[in-house]
Amino acid sequence: MFGLFKKKSKEEALQEKYQKLMEQWHKLSSVNRSESDKIYAEAETVLKSIEALKK
Incomplete structure (x- = not known):
């Protein structure tokens, strides 16, 4: 609770x-390829910034 x-x-x-x-990427990958790539x-x-924080 706290x-x-x-x-x-x-x-x-x-x-x-x-x-x-x-999750958004996975949903869009079969519908709109260019948007899913973005x-x-x-x-x-975001993943690179997470890895930078860990170091």
């Missing part, structure tokens, strides 16, 4: 954003 108001760390927030982008590229930049 974790309800706990702020997420920057890494946790980026992980959540990455997960959402990958979302995948954005997800890759």
Whole structure:
């Protein structure tokens, strides 16, 4: 219950954003290829920033 108001760390927030982008990418991959490529590229930049935080 006390974790309800706990702020997420920057890494946790980026992980959540990455997960959402990958879900969008997967849904769009069979419908709109160019849009899915844009979302995948954005997800890759988020992943790189996550890796940079870990170092």
